Amino acid sequence: xxxxxxxxxxxxxxxxxxxxxxxxxxxxxxxxxxxxxxxxxxxxxxxxxxxxxxxxxxxxxxxx
Numbered sequence: 302x303x304x305x306x307x308x309x310x311x312x313x314x315x316x317x318x319x320x321x322x323x324x325x326x327x328x329x330x331x332x333x334x335x336x337x338x339x340x341x342x343x344x345x346x347x348x349x350x351x352x353x354x355x356x357x358x359x360x361x362x363x364x365x
Contacts, residue, residue: 302350307357315361319354326351 307315326347332338 302353304353304357307353310357312358312361315354315358319351319358322347322351322354 302318310318326344329338329344329347333341333344338344
């Protein structure tokens with residue numbers, strides 16, 4: 302998910318996506334720990350997306 306897409310989302314949508322993607326990241330890390338996943342770069346990309354969502358949420362809370 303790109304930054305431009307994230308800025309178009311509402312706060313409620315960002316929070317919902319953040320919960321979903323955080324759960325997905327946790328499951329991917331656990332799966333990768335047990336048996337290596339085919340493309341470990343997905344973990345890195347997902348972690349960066351979660352960070353982008355957190356940053357945008359913090360930015361919007363600071364503006365309010």
